[in-house]
Amino acid sequence: MAEEIPFIELSDITFSYPEAETPVFSGFSGNLPGGFVSLAGPNGIGKSTLMLLAAGRLLPQKGRVRLLGKDTADFADEEERNRFASFVYQNMEFETPEPLEAVLSQVYSGGFHEKKSDQFYKDVLRTFGLTDLAGRSLSKLSKGEMQRTLLAFSVLYGSRSIFMDEPVFALEDKQKEEALEFFRGYSRENRVTVYVSLHELDLTKKYAETVLLFHRGHTIDVGSPAEILTSEALEKAYGVPAAMLRQKEYLDRKKLEEESDLLKNRGDSE
Numbered sequence: 001m002a003e004e005i006p007f008i009e010l011s012d013i014t015f016s017y018p019e020a021e022t023p024v025f026s027g028f029s030g031n032l033p034g035g036f037v038s039l040a041g042p043n044g045i046g047k048s049t050l051m052l053l054a055a056g057r058l059l060p061q062k063g064r065v066r067l068l069g070k071d072t073a074d075f076a077d078e079e080e081r082n083r084f085a086s087f088v089y090q091n092m093e094f095e096t097p098e099p100l101e102a103v104l105s106q107v108y109s110g111g112f113h114e115k116k117s118d119q120f121y122k123d124v125l126r127t128f129g130l131t132d133l134a135g136r137s138l139s140k141l142s143k144g145e146m147q148r149t150l151l152a153f154s155v156l157y158g159s160r161s162i163f164m165d166e167p168v169f170a171l172e173d174k175q176k177e178e179a180l181e182f183f184r185g186y187s188r189e190n191r192v193t194v195y196v197s198l199h200e201l202d203l204t205k206k207y208a209e210t211v212l213l214f215h216r217g218h219t220i221d222v223g224s225p226a227e228i229l230t231s232e233a234l235e236k237a238y239g240v241p242a243a244m245l246r247q248k249e250y251l252d253r254k255k256l257e258e259e260s261d262l263l264k265n266r267g268d269s270e
Ligand SMILES: Nc1ncnc2c1ncn2[C@@H]1O[C@H](COP(=O)(O)OP(=O)(O)OP(=O)(O)O)[C@@H](O)[C@H]1O
Pocket: 017, 018, 020, 024, 041, 042, 043, 044, 045, 046, 047, 048, 049, 050
């Protein structure tokens, strides 16, 4: 039987940000699975960096990263890289005055879905609550509306995998659940791997097929949420009693909101 290719294969990678004192990863190796996968673990442990490396947005200084068997250093161009993976960053802004509907349809028509259908397009807009915003200029969207737009972009674009860094923190609770439910179904039905970093463990428990729990010293526990997210493992990973994790989630959410406000204010004053 042919051996199955791991979704992500990290071989002895070392990665440091410019001018950082310590590398985020040093001589790290491991295979990570596909499916609908949530990344959990303390702040600054390397969840975003791992996704950026896997999606070919960053390259390691040493070692190799393979995504679906392809060395991320060997993408012929941006188009090939985007065909393999799209990336939803934590804070993205668009200054274009174009209406949402025009940009969404450009993303769909210029994207990688082989068969395009009006019904699918409409369903995506409806799922993310964008139908009534179709005429709104992208630069006039609220934070939550922008996050819903980015989620729709990632689905309409049709890459073989989607990486998303804290993509739902500004949404209302019901919208978060609807979005994650949709991505789980989309991932299964279309065999598209979706990696999502989420600071809310309850959402990971409810929706993820697989969780990656990052520990200091770069071990990553991999398995189903029920297997991995035990009180003992969480206390070890986060270094706080499991009962305090809700308070931590609240603080993480505040931090994400503050960072995003800071960025917006900076953009507004420029
Ligand atoms: N652009 C950058 N320049 C320098 N250092 C960075 C940069 N981005 C991240 N880092 C550092 O790299 C380390 C890993 O960061 P990363 O963002 O991957 O962690 P994370 O687990 O996603 O954290 P969080 O949960 O807070 O988003 C941290 O020490 C962080 O401060």
